Amino acid sequence: MDDETAEIELLEQNLNKTRQISQRMTSILSSFDARLVKLEKSILPLYNSSQILTRRAKNIESALNKIDEIHAYQEGIAAEEALVLRGPQPGQLQEYIEIVTRMNQTIAFGSMEIGAVETARLVETGAKKLVQLYTKLVAEASSGTPINGPDFEPMPFPPSILETLHSLVAFLRTLPLPPTHPTHPAAPAIQSALKEAQKGYGDMRGAWSKKCLEVYGKRVVERAGTLNGVATGREFATFMDNILNITDAEYALLLTLAPLTAPASINSTYTTLLNPLCSLFSSTLSSLSSLIKRDLTKNTPMALSLFSCMGAAQDRWEETMVRRAGRRENELKDGLQSMRATCQRSFPELLADIKLAAGSSRGELSTGVIDTTLSTVDYIERMPDVREPVCAMLLSLGDGNWKMGEGATVAKAARQDIDENTILHHFTYDLVSMTLNTLQALANSNRRPAFGSIFLLNNVSYLVTRFITHPTSPALSGFLSKPTQDMLKSNFRTAKAAYFDSNFSPMLQTLTDDANKSKSAIKDKFTRFFDLFDETTERHQLARVLHDDEEARMQISEEAVKLVVPSLQKFIQKNLGKEFSKNPKKYIKMSAEEVEALIKSFYLARDGMPPPAERETNNLLIQAGWSR
CATH class of the missing domain: 1.20.5 (Single alpha-helices involved in coiled-coils or other helix-helix interfaces)
Known part of the structure; x- marks a missing residue:
């Protein structure tokens, strides 16, 4: 406790x-x-x-x-x-592009607002510097000396410049423009610079293309005076093909190198590029048209050939030079209309010129083939090469209307039913007929009928040879109807008969029997015969007979011998035994054989060494004391 x-x-x-x-x-x-x-x-x-x-x-x-x-x-x-x-330095184009791109991105994303205005100014400056480089490169590729060989060779765009331009154009197409960047401060100025550069591209490429081609246009015009009309038409067709080929190549290049790719911008630049080429085409065609109009009859084949080649190129020209560029002008169409009118006018003018030639003689004319005959032959021989335009022109003109009122005008319904072959045959018939009438009128107007007959024979024979006997082209048979050929053959026979009649009939008339059979009459007949024979010999030394047709010459020679020699032989044999004179050789200057040899010499070739048969004839003449 x-x-x-x-x-x-x-x-x-x-x-x-x-x-x-x-x-x-x-x-x-x-x-x-x-x-x-x-x-x-x-x-x-x-x-x-x-x-x-x-x-x-x-x-x-x-x-x-x-x-x-x-x-x-x-x-x-x-x-x-x-x-x-x-500005961009050589070999540093990409670095320069990167700087401008970075500046442009700064403005685009709205960063660094404090320097936006200054940056926009620099973007504009950089863009203009690149545009200047673009123009400079195009100018380098569009300068120099073109290849001026016998055939046109296009000058390709230098590959090194083209590679640089591809990179440059790819960037220029990304620059801000008002349609895509309406708030960009530099967009309007950049667009203006690009427009100017693209217009300059069209100007430079067009001028360069013209420079490469113009020598060939001049060559066509210069050669037109030396070539036949059909060949000139073919050369002009090649010239047109070269223009269209260059235009196609330039258009493809434009689509690749144009900074502004909007259709309106492409069309405007393409039109600018086309202007020099269209001008070159028009000036070349105008020069040829002027040449044709100076001598329409001679140059009608050229006009027809030009019309044909332009018609063949019409669809391609329409697509390449008109629709693709959105242009209203069509130089080829205008040229076709003008050439059509020229071709239609050429047919009646051709016949009128041939008819007019009948009044050109002043009593003396050469016995050779004249220009009227040569031009008719040349005209018809060229027709197979221009058959299509000839038929088209004749059908549009109307059957018979080329006679300028001389022929009956065919009803419209009938003209519609006529085919090409028929109207072609009708025209050539009238052309040959008019030529023959003119030749006959000229022969009749000669003060010395014997020379007129040689003239007529030579010219008609030339027509027959070139059209029937030895035509230059198998196609000619389709241009000359049977009535035309029959007319030529009939006129040749008539001309030959007139030749014999005017040159040998007077001699034969002196050998005819009459009531006066005295020795003096016989002497007069022999004297008159050999005097006339001397005149005939002299005439044939001055005038060559059928020198372009050896076969016809030999035939005429045989006929002349058969016409004269038998009558002379008969007359000599009949009167030689009558001892009409103590010295018959004084009046019978030549034997029948010597006369025969001399007649044959009328028709021997005179240029160069004669053939063996002709040399033998010459030896006979020398022995008789005559020389050619």
């Missing part, structure tokens, strides 16, 4: 000590709290001041950082501005 009491007392003592300690701690803490409150009241104004200073320090630091950032940006702008203003 005592122990428990003792423990209780001990516990109470400990409790009292603990209570005392707690009271002391409470007192200390209360004092500390009071002091803290007092300290807080003292420190609070200082804390508030320090907060303001801290904020000010942070603002100052931010301002300094911003100033450093702007300073660095300005330094970068200055460096890039120097590079941009300098």
Whole structure:
């Protein structure tokens, strides 16, 4: 019990000590709290001041950082501005493009608003520098000396320049333009520069293409005076093909190298490129037309050939030079209409010129083949090469209307039913008929009928030889109807008969029997015969008969011999025994054989060494005291 009491007392003592300690701690803490409150009241104004200073320090630091950032940006702008203003350097095109691209992206994403205006200005400057480089490269590729060989050879775009342009154009097509970047500050100026550069591209490529082709256009015109008309038409067709081929190649190149790819821009540039080529075509055709009009009759085959080749190229020209560019002008169509009118006018003018030639003689003319005959033959021989346009022109003109009112006008319904072969035969018949009439009129107008008959025979024979006997082309048979050929043969027979009649009939008439058979009459007949024979000999020394047709000459020679020699032989044999003179050789100057040899000499070749048969004839003449 005592122990428990003792423990209780001990516990109470400990409790009292603990209570005392707690009271002391409470007192200390209360004092500390009071002091803290007092300290807080003292420190609070200082804390508030320090907060303001801290904020000010942070603002100052931010301002300094911003100033450093702007300073660095300005330094970068200055460096890039120097590079941009300098322009793209050789071998550094991609680096330059990257600088302009980076600047443009800065504006596009709205960063660095402070230098946006300056950056836009530099983007515009860089774009213009690249546009200048584009123009310079195109100018280099469009200059120099073209290849002027006998055949046209296109000058390809230099591969090295083309490769650079591909990279450059790919970037130029990404530049901001008003339609795609309406708010971009540099877009309007860039678009203006690109438009100007693209127009310059069209001007330079068009001028270069013309420069490459114009020498061949001049060559066509210069050679037109020396070549036949059909060949000139073929050369002009080749010239047109070259224009169209170059145009196709340039259009494909334009689609690749045009900075502005909108259809309106492409069409405008393509039209600019076409203008010099169309001008070259028109001037060349105009020169040929002027040449044709100076002598329409001679140059009608050329006009027909030109019409044919232009008609063949009409569809391609329409597609390449008109529809593709959206142009209204069609130089080929205008040229076709003008050439059609010229061709239609040529047919009546041809006949009129041939008819007019009948009055050109002043009483004396050469016995050779005249220009009228040559031009008729040349005209018809060229017709197979231009058959299609000839038929088209004749059908549009109307059957018989080429006579300029001389022929009966065919009704419209009849003209529609007539076919090409028929109207072709009708025209060639009238053409040959008019030529024969003119030749007959010229022969009749000659003051010396004997020479006129030789003239007529030579010219008609030339027509027969070139059209029937030895035609230059098998196709001619399809152009000359049977009535035309019969007319030619009939006129040849008539001309030959007139030749014999005017050159040999007067001699034969002196050998005919009459009532006066006295010796003096016989002497007069022999004298008259050989006088006329001398005249005939002299005439044939001056005038060559059928000099272009040896076969016909030999035939005429045989017929002349058969006509004269037997009658002379008979007359000599009949009168030689009558002793009409003590010296018959005084009147019979040549034997029948010598006369025969001399007649044959009329038709011998006169150029170069004669063949053996002709040399033998010449020897007989020399022995008789005659020379050719």
